[in-house]
Each structure stands twice: as C-alpha cells, then as structure tokens.
Amino acid sequence: MSSPSKATRWATALAVPLVLAAGTAPAFATGDTYTVNLHQKLPLTATSDGVERGECPNTIPADKDGWHFVLPTNGTDFVKLTVTFQPGGQQVITTFGPPSDKHAYVASPAGATLTSAVAQVKGGEVKWFNLSHACPAKPPTTPPTTKPPTTNPPTTAPPTTTVPSTSKPPVDGTKTPAPVTSSAGTGSPSSSASPTASDSVAPTTSKPATTGGGGKSLAQTGTVAVGGLLATAAILVGGGILLRKRRGNHAA
Structure with missing residues (x-):
C-alpha cells in the first residue's frame, strides 16, 4: 500500500x-x-x-x-x-x-x-x-458667410428756399409826394389849375376842334393859352410906356 x-x-x-x-x-x-x-x-x-x-x-x-x-x-x-x-x-x-x-x-x-x-x-x-x-472627428469647416456690403443712399439736403426780405423803406421825415392825377380821360379839370385872366376872354368863332378825353376842345385850350400870353404882353408894354412918361416928366 x-x-x-x-x-x-x-x-x-x-x-x-x-x-x-x-x-x-x-x-x-x-x-x-x-x-x-x-x-x-x-x-x-x-x-x-x-x-x-x-x-x-x-x-x-x-x-x-x-x-x-x-x-x-x-x-x-x-x-x-x-x-x-x-x-x-x-x-x-x-x-x-x-x-x-x-x-x-x-x-x-x-x-x-x-x-x-x-x-x-x-x-x-x-x-x-x-x-x-x-x-475625435473634427467638425466640417464651414466657409464664412460674407454679407454683401451695405450701400447707404446718399443723404441729399433739401434745397434751401431764400425768402425775400420784407424790409421797410427808410424813414427820413419826408413824405412821399402823392401822384398827380391827370385830367386827361377823367372828364373833370385838375384841382391844381388856377384861373387866369385869360379865362374871361370870349372864345373865337373858329370851329371847335375834336374834343379829347378832358371834355374841352383842343381849339379852346389853345385859345386860352394864347389869350393869356397876349394879355401878359400888353400889361408889360403898358407898364413900359408909363415908366418912360414918368422919366420924361422928371427930365423936363
């Protein structure tokens, strides 16, 4: 064993x-x-x-x-x-x-x-x-997204409106003469006309001329002017004769 x-x-x-x-x-x-x-x-x-x-x-x-x-x-x-x-x-x-x-x-x-x-x-x-x-895997590369350039519209200034000045005329203490109102075409004589000695002269027998816009004939207007001149000349001549007589008396 x-x-x-x-x-x-x-x-x-x-x-x-x-x-x-x-x-x-x-x-x-x-x-x-x-x-x-x-x-x-x-x-x-x-x-x-x-x-x-x-x-x-x-x-x-x-x-x-x-x-x-x-x-x-x-x-x-x-x-x-x-x-x-x-x-x-x-x-x-x-x-x-x-x-x-x-x-x-x-x-x-x-x-x-x-x-x-x-x-x-x-x-x-x-x-x-x-x-x-x-x-580890790399993420895919994404190209950058390029934004288009922003174009700003040109800022145009609104046109300038020149307002004319409302200047008052200078005050120099003198009054502006009132316009003379012509008697032509109004039917009434001018208020500035003064009566003369020739107004009493009787009108001639000449035919009246064609009236103008003032209501008087051209012949009448001419006659009044000529009559006034003749009267003035007569006064001057008479005055001269009288002056000569006085001088002669003094000399004698």
Whole structure:
C-alpha cells in the first residue's frame, strides 16, 4: 500500500507546476503567436471619460474617429487586430505602424462605440494591449458667410428756399409826394389849375376842334393859352410906356 501512495504523491507534485505554467501562458497561443484582449473595459467612444485625446496620422480621415492601440513592451508586434464598432461593424487590421508594428491605428464613424478589440501578437510575453488615445472627428469647416456690403443712399439736403426780405423803406421825415392825377380821360379839370385872366376872354368863332378825353376842345385850350400870353404882353408894354412918361416928366 505504501508504494502506490508514494507514486500518487509524486504524480500530484509534478502536476501542480504544469497547471501553473499553463495558467501563465497567453491564451490561444499557436506557434510563435498568441491572442490578447484590450486592457480597457468596453464599450467606449472616442470622447468617453478616461480616454486620452491625441493626434493620429493622415491615414485617418478628419471626419472619422481615430483609435491608437499599442503593445506595452518592446519586442512584441501586432499580427492581426480585430475590432468591432457600433455603428460600423467589424474591421480586421493587418497593416500597422508608424513607427513600428507595435502600434495600430483604426478609423471608425464619428461617434461610434467600440464594443470589442482582440489582437493576435508575436514575441514577448504580454497579457493585454492598450488604447493609447483617440482622435475625435473634427467638425466640417464651414466657409464664412460674407454679407454683401451695405450701400447707404446718399443723404441729399433739401434745397434751401431764400425768402425775400420784407424790409421797410427808410424813414427820413419826408413824405412821399402823392401822384398827380391827370385830367386827361377823367372828364373833370385838375384841382391844381388856377384861373387866369385869360379865362374871361370870349372864345373865337373858329370851329371847335375834336374834343379829347378832358371834355374841352383842343381849339379852346389853345385859345386860352394864347389869350393869356397876349394879355401878359400888353400889361408889360403898358407898364413900359408909363415908366418912360414918368422919366420924361422928371427930365423936363
């Protein structure tokens, strides 16, 4: 009985290290490659809390979210990376870098959620890979809307109307002479005419001339004027003769 019990003890002692060694090896190891999962807990978006923001190469379009995955140690490279987005579906990445194959970049629709990430790697002994950072999509650039220049109509001042001044004539103490009313055409003699001695002279027997607008004939008007002159001349002549007689008397 003692021999079998010793054999059992030896078998158990040998089996424990083998189990421990198997537990430390990466899962799904095939040859020199093995499979590891993403270290961060999923699901995640490019803008989730705890996700670092960074830059992505030009291979990631600006209108898509970029994802940068990296292996934690040198000497380990990606062989295949399988990721699933919602929306976007599954993507299988086999081209890596830059700067080396331990870096992987993936593009997804803007705002998509990463629901799964599994990598097949080679070299080294790693238990997971990391999401280094994300590159959220940039909003589309909208060209500035240029407003047309505002043209203000010219402000034209209304024409100035000059009002003539109503100045009064200067007062110098003299009265303006009243206009003389002509007797022509009124039918009545002017009030300024004074009677003369010739008014008593009898009219001649000449035919009356055509009357004008004053009611008297032109012949009568001429006769009165001539008669007045003759009477004045007669008075002057008589005065001269009388003066000469007085001078002669004084001389005698």
